[in-house]
Amino acid sequence: MKQTSGFTDTIASQVEEFTPAFEAQIGPALAAVFAREQEDLRRAGTPRGIARVGDRLPDTHLYDRAGRRTRLGEVLGAAAAILIFYRGSWCPYCSIALKTYQQELQPVVEAFGTRLVAISPQSPQVSGRAAHDAGLYVTMYSDRGNALAARLGIVTVPSQESVRARAALGVDVAATNMDRTSAIPFPTVVVADATGTIRFIDVRVDYTTRTEARDIIDALVAL
Known part of the structure; x- marks a missing residue:
């Protein structure tokens, strides 16, 4: 990733560069399937009933990379937190x-004493292997059955x-998830204060778009 002024390129610019090569690699038929999926998601829009600013985070169980079950409150402690749902x-x-x-x-949360946690429904083993292969050291937890x-x-x-279409690419989503x-x-970023109250939430129904890091930092500074 290229850097300018101490920051990487925006996620949007990286996606813009990545997508044409990805579509060329998978071919027009599969690319068309994913384009229809993204259009359907955009058309449906943000679902009703999502959590809002001012709501408290529910204290459900998560699983660490070793498969140990722990409550979200224990993961976060008495600190502000950034939760990345992927x-x-x-x-x-x-x-x-x-x-x-x-x-x-990561440098910002270390300076602020904030928790940064990435959460997915994948099994701890799958997440751990993938993180190792990708050089990711962000704290990761598994959300079994998407409980949280x-x-x-x-x-x-x-x-x-x-x-x-994903199966044709060798991807079996159900096989990687804890609940099969x-x-x-939906890709979502939540910023919560030290009491577990949501102060920022951004839900992206189109998975090719993501919350930019600058917006997360702004939300953290505003706490």
Whole structure:
């Protein structure tokens, strides 16, 4: 990733550069499937019932890389937190976002004493291997059955057409998830204060777009 003025390129600019090459690699038929999926998601819009600023984070269980179960409150402690919900390590747009967040947010959260946690429904083993291979050291937890994501109202289920398209690329979403279903969260960033109250939430129904690191930092500074 190129850098300017101490920051990486925006996620949007990286996606803009990545997508044409990705579509050329997978071919027009599969690219058309994913384009339809993204259009359907945009048309449906943000789901009703998602968590709002002022809501408290539900204290559900998460699983660390070793598979140990712990409550979200224990993960966060009495500190402000940035929660990054991502679809899975199989999603290239998630990888772009996580690498950017690691580079741009990690120094900031260390300075602020803030927790930065990436959360997906994948099994700890799958997440751990993928993080190691990608050089990611962001703290990762598994949300079994999307328990936390569901409480926040951000769970979606991919269409069967897109499931088959990903299978053609060797991706079995259900096989990587702890509950063996293909349910995944919308890419979402939550910033919560030390009491666990949500102060910022950004839900992206189109998974090719992500919350920019600068916006997360602004939300953190505003606490």
